[in-house]
Amino acid sequence: QPTVGVLALQGDVREHQRMLAAVGAQSTPVRTPAELDAVDALVLPGGESTTMWRLARTFGLLEPLRRRVAAGMPAYGSCAGMIMLADRIEGGVTGQETVGGMDITVRRNAFGRQVDSFEADVDFPALREPERPLHAVFIRAPWVEKVGDGVEVLARATGSDVDASAEKRASARIVAVRQGRLLATSFHPELTADARVHALFLDIVKEA
Numbered sequence: 001q002p003t004v005g006v007l008a009l010q011g012d013v014r015e016h017q018r019m020l021a022a023v024g025a026q027s028t029p030v031r032t033p034a035e036l037d038a039v040d041a042l043v044l045p046g047g048e049s050t051t052m053w054r055l056a057r058t059f060g061l062l063e064p065l066r067r068r069v070a071a072g073m074p075a076y077g078s079c080a081g082m083i084m085l086a087d088r089i090e091g092g093v094t095g096q097e098t099v100g101g102m103d104i105t106v107r108r109n110a111f112g113r114q115v116d117s118f119e120a121d122v123d124f125p126a127l128r129e130p131e132r133p134l135h136a137v138f139i140r141a142p143w144v145e146k147v148g149d150g151v152e153v154l155a156r157a158t159g160s161d162v163d164a165s166a167e168k169r170a171s172a173r174i175v176a177v178r179q180g181r182l183l184a185t186s187f188h189p190e191l192t193a194d195a196r197v198h199a200l201f202l203d204i205v206k207e208a
């Protein structure tokens with residue numbers, strides 16, 4: 001039985017632990033390099049990536065996180081956690097660093113001021129019951145601006161600010177990606193009752 005850590009520097013840690021329990025995974029908060037050593041996989045929660053980055057530096061976790069991810073540890077990032085897993089960010093604060101590992105460029109706070117938060121039903125065919133859309137909650141969410149060759153696009157969404165009917169489909173943004181054992185979503189499945197994204201992550205963890 002693998003143990004899934006949840007990076008507990010800041011953000012919605014408990015919500016992820018609740019979802020992991022719902023899919024039958026054992027989880028534990030991770031705040032120190034020793035705690036990171038003890039887990040088989042890691043969830044990087046939603047929250048605020050600038051704060052998470054600064055705390056990771058302060059706690060001496062940034063380099064250990066980079067090493068574990070580079071060594072193949074499965075990881076799932078939601079929202080701020082997606083930003084943390086991205087190799088490149090746009091709209092970060094000066095000097096903002098990430099853990100990286102995913103060959104993606106994410107744009108912070110991308111959906112715009114008018115739609116700080118919104119909810120949308122997104123098609124996510126990689127999930128169980130693929131025909132059932134996922135109700136996704138976006139809060140000052142990033143989108144994925146560019147993906148490298150090894151990155152699988154799992155879902156797209158349109159923020160209501162770019163609702164120009166005909167352009168709607170064309171303007172849909174990438175909001176879920178997978179690269180090997182790394183998974184990331186712009187939105188927060190941990191704030192809903194639908195545990196299918198966590199179930200997908202647990203499958204990745206068990207395969208690894």
Ligand code: GLN
Pocket residue numbers: 045046047048049050078079080081083108109139140141142
């Ligand atoms: N905008 C936040 C950031 O840049 C992410 C928001 C979230 O995780 N809900 O980290």
